[in-house]
Each structure stands twice: as structure tokens, then as C-alpha cells.
Amino acid sequence: MTQYDKNSRKYQDAKHEKLFKDIDENVQTIKALFRNSFDVLFQEINIVNENKLKAVIIFINGLTSKSSIESNVVKPLLAHINTTSKEALIDLLDKNELMLTDFTPCDYLDQTIEAILVGRTIILIDGCDYAFEMDTSHWKERDVTEPNAESVVRGPREGFTENMITNTALIRRKIKTPRLTFESLKIGKLTQTQVIIASIEGVTNNNLIKEMKIRLSRIDTDSVLDAGYIEQFIEDEPFSLFPTVGFSEKPDVIASKLLEGRIALIVDGSPDVLSVPHLFIETIQSSEDYYTRPWYASFIRLLRLLSLIIVLYFPSVYIAAQTYHQEMLPTQLFITMAASKEGVPFPAVIELLIMSVLFEILKEAGVRMPKPIGLAVNIVGALVLGEAAVEAGLVSSPIVMITALAGIAGFTIYPLNDSITFLRFAFIILGAVSGLFGITIGSIFVLIHLVSIRSFGAPYMSPLAPRNKNGLIDSIIRGPLWMMNHRPRAIGWKNNRKQRIHKLKYKK
Amino acid sequence: MLEKGKISYKHLISIIFMIVSPTAILYLPSMTYREAKQDSFIPIIMITIVTLFFAQVVISLGHMYQNKTIIQYSQDILGKALGKITGLIFCLFLVHVNSVIIREFAELLAGPFMKLTPLWFFVIGIILPSIYAVIKGLEVIDRVNQIIFPIYIIFLSAIVLLSYKDMDFRNTMPVFTQDITSIMNGFYRTFIWFGEVALLSMIMPYVNMPKKVKKMTFISIIYLVLLGAIVNIAIITTFGKNTQNLSYPFLSLARYISVANFFERLDSIIMFMWISGVFIKITIFHYCATLAIAQWLELKDYRITAVVTGIVMAVLSITLWSNLTQLKNQLITLTLPYTIIQMGIPVVLFIVAKIKKGLGYG
Numbered sequence: 001m002t003q004y005d006k007n008s009r010k011y012q013d014a015k016h017e018k019l020f021k022d023i024d025e026n027v028q029t030i031k032a033l034f035r036n037s038f039d040v041l042f043q044e045i046n047i048v049n050e051n052k053l054k055a056v057i058i059f060i061n062g063l064t065s066k067s068s069i070e071s072n073v074v075k076p077l078l079a080h081i082n083t084t085s086k087e088a089l090i091d092l093l094d095k096n097e098l099m100l101t102d103f104t105p106c107d108y109l110d111q112t113i114e115a116i117l118v119g120r121t122i123i124l125i126d127g128c129d130y131a132f133e134m135d136t137s138h139w140k141e142r143d144v145t146e147p148n149a150e151s152v153v154r155g156p157r158e159g160f161t162e163n164m165i166t167n168t169a170l171i172r173r174k175i176k177t178p179r180l181t182f183e184s185l186k187i188g189k190l191t192q193t194q195v196i197i198a199s200i201e202g203v204t205n206n207n208l209i210k211e212m213k214i215r216l217s218r219i220d221t222d223s224v225l226d227a228g229y230i231e232q233f234i235e236d237e238p239f240s241l242f243p244t245v246g247f248s249e250k251p252d253v254i255a256s257k258l259l260e261g262r263i264a265l266i267v268d269g270s271p272d273v274l275s276v277p278h279l280f281i282e283t284i285q286s287s288e289d290y291y292t293r294p295w296y297a298s299f300i301r302l303l304r305l306l307s308l309i310i311v312l313y314f315p316s317v318y319i320a321a322q323t324y325h326q327e328m329l330p331t332q333l334f335i336t337m338a339a340s341k342e343g344v345p346f347p348a349v350i351e352l353l354i355m356s357v358l359f360e361i362l363k364e365a366g367v368r369m370p371k372p373i374g375l376a377v378n379i380v381g382a383l384v385l386g387e388a389a390v391e392a393g394l395v396s397s398p399i400v401m402i403t404a405l406a407g408i409a410g411f412t413i414y415p416l417n418d419s420i421t422f423l424r425f426a427f428i429i430l431g432a433v434s435g436l437f438g439i440t441i442g443s444i445f446v447l448i449h450l451v452s453i454r455s456f457g458a459p460y461m462s463p464l465a466p467r468n469k470n471g472l473i474d475s476i477i478r479g480p481l482w483m484m485n486h487r488p489r490a491i492g493w494k495n496n497r498k499q500r501i502h503k504l505k506y507k508k
Numbered sequence: 509m510l511e512k513g514k515i516s517y518k519h520l521i522s523i524i525f526m527i528v529s530p531t532a533i534l535y536l537p538s539m540t541y542r543e544a545k546q547d548s549f550i551p552i553i554m555i556t557i558v559t560l561f562f563a564q565v566v567i568s569l570g571h572m573y574q575n576k577t578i579i580q581y582s583q584d585i586l587g588k589a590l591g592k593i594t595g596l597i598f599c600l601f602l603v604h605v606n607s608v609i610i611r612e613f614a615e616l617l618a619g620p621f622m623k624l625t626p627l628w629f630f631v632i633g634i635i636l637p638s639i640y641a642v643i644k645g646l647e648v649i650d651r652v653n654q655i656i657f658p659i660y661i662i663f664l665s666a667i668v669l670l671s672y673k674d675m676d677f678r679n680t681m682p683v684f685t686q687d688i689t690s691i692m693n694g695f696y697r698t699f700i701w702f703g704e705v706a707l708l709s710m711i712m713p714y715v716n717m718p719k720k721v722k723k724m725t726f727i728s729i730i731y732l733v734l735l736g737a738i739v740n741i742a743i744i745t746t747f748g749k750n751t752q753n754l755s756y757p758f759l760s761l762a763r764y765i766s767v768a769n770f771f772e773r774l775d776s777i778i779m780f781m782w783i784s785g786v787f788i789k790i791t792i793f794h795y796c797a798t799l800a801i802a803q804w805l806e807l808k809d810y811r812i813t814a815v816v817t818g819i820v821m822a823v824l825s826i827t828l829w830s831n832l833t834q835l836k837n838q839l840i841t842l843t844l845p846y847t848i849i850q851m852g853i854p855v856v857l858f859i860v861a862k863i864k865k866g867l868g869y870g
Contacts, residue, residue, distance in 0.1 A: 325621075434622075436777070437621075448640055452648045
């Protein structure tokens, strides 16, 4: 037995045992379990008539709406409690004649505790060996707003929030079929975070759902505070630089992924909804591609691919060309470059590494710093560091330009940000050590890795390798919607035809 | 079975193309030119017929012994002892030939490109990703090839197309003036490359539709011959008589390229695209050698074999030859044993298998 198990046994929360018949005993047990926390309220409702009825309502202050408790629980209860006998009252509650929505009896102590913790109200009746719970949960939450990280020009602006129920509702609003299923389970011994597996029956591969449940059931942890926790527990390649689990803050994106046969994971308390299987090609796709017409969308995709090449290869090939392959550069360009390096004390690779690290620092500062001082940092970062460093002769101006270009190009493929940051540095060093040869060998290593990994059984580089004709229509280019008649084959469902378009004919 | 993955029959075209072409375009033109001069496209067309026949033999063997490689069916055909010896020869051949390819590759980089870098650096640089890919299996090699192959073809075409303005077709004249011996000599030189189609006998069991192998292989061979002829003509028309003085005529062709008087000397970039092509070739040979040795020793897992073979190949490629001239000379003397092993063994196996079948043993 591990230390962890011993500890959790020592501080066991609530046993799975039946509630007592005696109301005082129940209240005592629950009070003891909450160790007299001030925000757990026990409201007694005593009646001193011949029936001698006693009821207690228990809820957590702040997680519940007091007005809702008053009007929906206390008032009707008082109205009945004065007039009826104990048995009649219990019978009344059993039949839910108080007309409450989401009102259920619960038999066990641990169930009761759990209900209190998620903001439900518990009604204990004296002499009744089970409790009633009802939904009164209400707390302050963020509105549905446009997500900052994924802004678009065309298409829906709404984004997921931290509230799981809002998120499932946002997806339901897009896909109106009973085949859309939300299966719920709880992960995290202390946080008891609700995780929803969303899938569409007949579209999602059943094996995929099975695999997902196996992986989720293997998670044994104290806490799940964000979808990122789940992502790291279920991913196929924990050591890979590349993400094998996707996420989005936009309901339309998640809906489209569900409709392609993927699974979505909604984690309570996180505005990021995960989706698997996640393929490499998804990182250069954006929801907007599908809302604009195919020509421009394809152009933008190629542009993103070009950005990927620029980020990875522009700095490293520059170093390689300057160090080993000067003959590659046109003479005029080489002279310009050599002139700008005049008086710079460092070798080009050191300059580039310094500037790249500086860029990363600026990027991080942009995220971390308090908003009001943002302007100051921007000015210092852009003008002082860039401009002044060149003026002072510490770095040559082509290096500043290359760093900036590579940095900006990297933002067009933000989902790959983590991976390309590392790869950029690796390629710069390879280029400095062994020229284009090193860069090529490095790229081959990355390529072998990319084609060999899988995300939930789907080859990561699909539909590029293994190549798939139907998939290629929606890969580095975005074909017309009327040509995309199939769901991605790699995700694996035999019946993957999603639409049938008859030739469009318009009368003139 | 050692290899669990299967590759699509459609990919055979690119795989066979990559087995032969990357080193062939670099070394073959100067070797055939030395013998057959401006008629050196004739040997290449002659080899087509031989290669097609040979491929037919290998494929028939593959159909006769389905799901078996040459190492396994040689024992069925020749009996345990003789079969093992044949298998061993084939294994050693694969290791040796890959050492030659690695050395050819390293010589090219250490020669015209990075003169100060030692040879072993390139050898280690290429063998490490090769080991990695071989451990990942045939399926992964196939997928890497699916991404590299189009890039490789684009750059090959770019070299030939962009060098168009330097071509002078008078250089091909007069046609058919060489005597038959020099043409036959040139023809003989091509065997070493086109015989590499023999690797099909190692890959064929892992193709998902064996019935389609023949068509795909033949298409691939036709493409190869077209490429060989085009590259040859491009080189001869551009350099004429100077071809025989060039170590790497194709590389010089790439150096001639000038786009809009701005992009000049693109040979670095193009050659590093070519590295990816050679990488595929080396990896496929490495894979076949590893698989052959593992099957010969009847191992259950070939991962350790992959590492050991990789190291052996690297060491051999560094130690066997002292310089490029020695390597090129030895390639000429090696043509006969290589041809006997890579083309002779399958043919003999095929004949014996047919006789056995005729006598009712099969």
C-alpha cells in the first residue's frame, strides 16, 4: 500500500453507508464530516404541534441561491409541515408534489455529501432514513464571450465558459439530435471534477469511446483543475514535442470535430474543450477556413504552411548559409549581410540565439504582465531592444529582422507554438554545428517521429502520410465544401460518407 | 512474423523508385559516359528489358512462396543447409552494398560541400536516423517516403527543367557511332543499380495486395528508365565531352542553374533535398539487411539487430575504402559479384523451384 492510499484512508471523507433514521444523528455525522466549516449551513425547521415534525435543510452558502431555497423549499415545506402528518409529508415528497424540478431522494451518506458539495440543497426529515436533494446551485460565473485566444472575422463569436452545463448547452445548440450523447464521470479524489465524454452515435467509432473510457478510468489523481490535466493524463506520446490531444474554446469548432467522428471532453471548470484524435493537419486549420470561400481559405492554409517553414528553417538556414554555404547566397546579398555584421562582436549563431531568447522573453512578458504596463513593455521591447541593439553594434540588423519574422510567422500557427519553439532552437544549433546537413538530418528525425506517432489510433500525419485521397481535399488546401463528402478516414468509421451532393445546376 | 505492418501496393512505385534512383542519378551518368560516350542512353534502355524480366522472376517467386522473403524461401527451395548458405550470402551482400551506398553519400558531402568536415560525421549523421526509422518499421519508412518522394521528384524535375537553357542538343550527335563493346560495357555498369530491384524479394510479403505488385513494379521500372534517360541526355547535352572529367555530373548540372540572375548556385539546397532521397535508399537497404539477418537467425525481435547492423555498416563504410577513386574503381570490379548475388540468386532459385515443381516436389 502506498503512502498516498494510507493518507486517503486516514482522512476518509464519507462512507458509503445508509443514512440513519434519527435526524439528529444524521446532522451530527454530516457536521462532523464538514468539520464545522462556516459556509455549510444547517437550517432547522421545527414544528411544535402534535405531530412534532422536524426537518433540516443543508446547503453551502455561496454555491446556492438563497432566494431559490426560500421560495422553492422552505415556503412549500412550511406550508405542508403545519398541516400534515410525518408520513403524509414523506409521501408528498416522494411523489414530488412540491413541484420541484431536479428533485430526487438519496439513500447514502456519501451521496448526500457529494450533493451538498456541488451546490444542491439537502432536506432531511425526522424519522425518514433517506434524504431529498434538489438543485438550487447558483454562483457567479463568466458570461459567454468571444474567446481571446481564438478570435475570428467570420463565424460564430461565442466561446465556452468555465461552467460545464453552459458548455454542453452550447454544443447542444449546434447539434440537435438525440444521437449526441454526453456521458459523465468524476475524476480527482479531492476535486471531484466532472468530465463529460461527448460523442455522436453512429458517427463516432465505438472503439474510440471504449479506449477513451479505459484511459480515463486509469487516471488516479487528487486534483483536476483544468482540461490540461486530463490532456496530459490521456495523451499517447507523453514525451513527444507535438500535441496529440487538441483543444478549442469555440463551440462551432468542437461541434465540427464531433461531426467528423471525434470525441470531445468537457471538463468542469475549464473553458478549453479537448478533442481526440488530434491530427497534425488540424494545427494549420482554423474554423474560419470553412466559412470563407475555398480560394482564399486554401491560400491562407498554404500561407500557414509557409509560416511553419519560415519559423523552422529561416533562422537556421541563414546561419548555415552564412557559416558553411556562402556560395548559396547571391553576391549582392552576401555583401550586404557581411557589411551589416561589421563590428558585431559575436558570431552569428550567438547573436541569433540571444535575439531568439529575447523574443521568447518578450512574448512571455506580454502574457504575464499586468495590462496597464503593457504599453511600456511593448515600447521597450520593440524599440529599445531591437533598434538600440543594432545601433550599439551588439547585433546585426538582418538577425533582428529574421528573429522578428520567424516570431511573427510562428503566431499564425499558434497551436504548434510549444513544439516549434523548441525545434527552432534545435535547428539553429544544428545549422551552426553542421550546416544544411545537420538541418536535413534533424528534419528527417522529426519527420520519422511525426509519421510514427498516433493519436488514439489515428496516424498523426494522416491524410498526408498515409495518404488518403478524400482527406487531401481538406488538408494543406481547403477544397470546396461540395467536394468534402467524407469524414476523415483515419478517425476510423466504416461509413464515413457525410453528404451526397448532386451536381449543382442553376438555370440562367 | 517480425514485421507486422503492411504497406499499400500503390506505394511500391515510389519505394522501388527510391531504391534505385538516388545514387544512380549521381554516379551512373559518368560511368556509362566513360564507356558509351554520347550513346549512353542506349545501355539504359537496354537494361529495361533485363530488369523487367528479372522483376518478373522475383515476383513469381514471391507468388509461389507467399508471405515469405528470399531468406525463408531459399531454404524451402534448396533445402536447409544450402538455403542457409544462400541466405547468409544475401545478408552479407545487403550489409556490404549498404556500406557502399553510405560511403558514396558521405564522399559526396565531404567532397564538394563540406571539405573540412570528417567523413565519419556524415556516416554517423545518416545512420542514426536510419536506425531510428528501421526500429519503427516498414510502415513508418513507407510514410516518410510518401512525404519525401514528392519533394524529391519536384527538385529533380526542377534541376532538369531549369538547366534547359544550357543544353545543346548537338552534343548528342552523332548517334549510334560507338562500337558494340563500349555500349555493352556501359550496359554492364548499369546492372549494379537496376539489380537493386532484387530488394523486392524482401519487401513483397509485406505488400497488402500481392496481385498488384507486378503492375506497380513495372510502372516503377519504366519511370526509372525514363528518369535515367532524361538525366543522361540532360547531362550530355549540357556538358558534352566534359562529362567524363566530372565526378558528379548531375551535381554540376545543378550548379549551372541560374534563375533570373539572382538565384544562382542552388546546388546546396537541391543537394540537401537529395540527402532525404538517399536517406530513404539507405534506410530501405538497412531495413532489408536487418530483416534478412533477423530471419536468417530466426530471431523474434529485430530491434537489436537494427542497431548492430547499423553500427557494422557505418564502420565498414568508413574502413573499407581509403578514398573516392578506390571506391569508384572497386564498384567496377564489384559489378560481377554483385550481379551474381542480387540477380543470379533469385534466377537460380526460380529455376530450381520450377524444376522441383515440374518433378512434383513442390
